[in-house]
Amino acid sequence: MSAKSSQDAANLITETFLQRTSGSGEWNTRAKESMPGGDTRAASFYTPYPAYMTRGEGCFLYDYDENQYLDFLNNYTSLIHGHAHPATVSAIQEQAARGTVLGSGAEATVEHAEMLCNRVPSFDSVRYCNSGTEATLLAMRAARAFTGKDIIIKMDGGYHGSHDYVQLNMQPDTQEEGRPSPKLSSRGVPASTLEGMLVAPFNDLDALRDLLRARSGEIAAIILEPALGAGGGIEPEPGYLQGLRQLADEFDVLLIFDEIMTFRQDLGGFQAAIGVTPDLTSIAKFIGGGLPLAAFGGRQEIMAPFDPTHPMTIPHNGTFNGNNITMAAGLATMKDFGGGQVERINQLGQRLRNGLNAAFQTAGVGIRAVGSGSIIRVLWSCEKITNARAAVAAQEQALDLPRLLHLELMNRGIFSAPRCQYAISTPMSEKEIDIAVDVMGQSLDVVMPYVREQTPHLALD
Ligand SMILES: Cc1ncc(COP(=O)(O)O)c(C=O)c1O
Structure with a gap:
């Protein structure tokens, strides 16, 4: 099913997420009874609710509905060897x-x-x-x-x-x-x-x-x-x-x-x-x-x-x-983290940056993958940005796009920071990077009606 309007796109993304992660939804309802927001860390919160994961193996995570995710969050860069090394x-x-x-x-x-x-x-x-x-x-x-x-x-x-x-x-x-x-x-x-x-x-x-x-x-x-x-x-x-x-x-x-x-x-x-x-x-x-x-x-x-x-x-x-x-x-x-490993994950980071930038170009969205080494970040502008104020202003002007893109990537099995940040872990190879790039291309297709209607300054055509 493809969305025609920005509202259709937003609804499609949210509905898909709610259906795929009903187990997480139940946990979140219960968690909100004992914890404000149902969780205990602002940075990992997103709406409609954060997924609840049950286990991690290498570069994969599994949620309560047994959905598998390639883990590009790596607990905000803290899992250099992925899970259960x-x-x-x-x-x-x-x-x-x-x-x-x-x-x-x-x-x-x-x-x-x-x-x-x-x-x-x-x-x-x-x-x-x-x-x-x-x-x-x-x-x-x-x-x-x-x-x-x-x-x-x-x-x-x-x-x-x-x-x-x-x-x-x-x-x-x-x-x-x-x-x-x-x-x-x-x-x-x-x-x-x-x-x-x-x-x-x-x-x-x-x-x-x-x-x-x-x-x-x-x-x-x-x-x-x-x-x-x-x-x-x-x-x-x-x-x-x-x-x-x-x-x-x-x-x-x-x-x-x-x-x-x-x-x-x-x-x-x-x-x-x-x-x-x-x-x-x-x-x-x-x-x-x-x-x-x-x-x-x-x-x-x-x-x-x-x-x-x-x-x-x-x-x-x-x-x-x-x-x-x-x-x-x-x-x-x-x-287990030596010079060869650093070089390898930094190269994979560059491959991901290049791949994402090519996907943004192909989809016609004026955003950029930036960062260095094994940390990759989406900047919501094609302009040169050198300070936080300009970066945050660009993100504010992107309205709900970062959230929708993050959620759609999850719908397709890519787990990342809600602020659209990706970190590479050593169990990853070129294969996982190329999967992430393909999934980004598919996700951009879904969010394009939103880009055209709500954030036309980011539509390249
Ligand atoms: C640059 C930087 N400084 C400090 C912190 C705080 O570290 P912690 O969350 O372990 O308190 C973080 C956490 O993400 C960070 O990225």
Whole structure:
């Protein structure tokens, strides 16, 4: 059945989803009785309801109705080897039988830390925590402690987790003209948070220099993702990160890279690929082999106060920091992720970007697949976009198209982030990439009436 009008297309997509996933629908109805929204994570929510998955095997997921999906979400880039990777499963089983958390030092933690310090250019030493949120919070705290200054600059549209100090300008204000001003992104965050933070547009060294000049002497650090993830999939312009490093040195502020998503782009992270070494880095996602693990690290003298015997120690606690089962899973996963694997999934990422862009052209839709390495993102415009405000404005103008496309891909067995982001895992091959590209072509056929009627600026013909 093919849709004629935008309403027909939207109805067809939603009806197909509801029919295919009735088991998920039942779970969602029940879940809403005990959890607001029926789930516990905003980023994985979509309407009419998120599918409920029962199991994952390699690059596949299965939902309650036994629909099979190729998993391009990979829990937001955190499953580098897909689901139930044999070495990771063995490590977890073995450690579970010996105790999940022994409340002590452990061999796997030491080996994991050594591996990270060998791989990541900015890591002289490292500490562990349980989420990316904690890792950015602690990196920011370390920067304030080291410099004795309080203010931190973040990027408009930069995402660094859920702690209060980064709940500003997560979603850029698309109505604002000129340089972005700091604005809280969530109710419940103290207004005083704004006193400790400044905001700069990504890819704009002039704006950053002006901020550094204006508040010289008050600024501890600049924190940013080397490529904006949630803020639209924006890559750094040539020379931007190098210029940022120079500005940080010139104004004597620390540079913090949030590599929680970008770490998978090279064995030593984005910083190794681009040759720019920050003072501190936070990482997370796949380093725990699918269990919750994050780390922050940096120059020796900045990290030294995390030693409890340091005269000016910074207390760093966490009941499950470095817990044995997570460290065992993480180490097994990392040992199986070498340079050859990085190169292979990055090439598959490029194949997917190229294939999707060809599919968009063939369908006559003016959108683009962007990103780098094994992370692919749809930008809702053909124009050159270099900051989060422009990316989000383009997405707003695409109205319901991103949601419909995401849902139709699911109807055809492709699972991705609702914001239309795709991550490659090592069990994937060219075959899976080409399937995804074909499915995108079929899905575009279904959404075309919507594009022509509701978002004609995106119709190329
Ligand atoms: C760049 C970036 N920073 C921080 C975080 C927060 O990590 P977590 O969800 O583990 O708290 C995320 C999560 O997606 C992220 O992508």
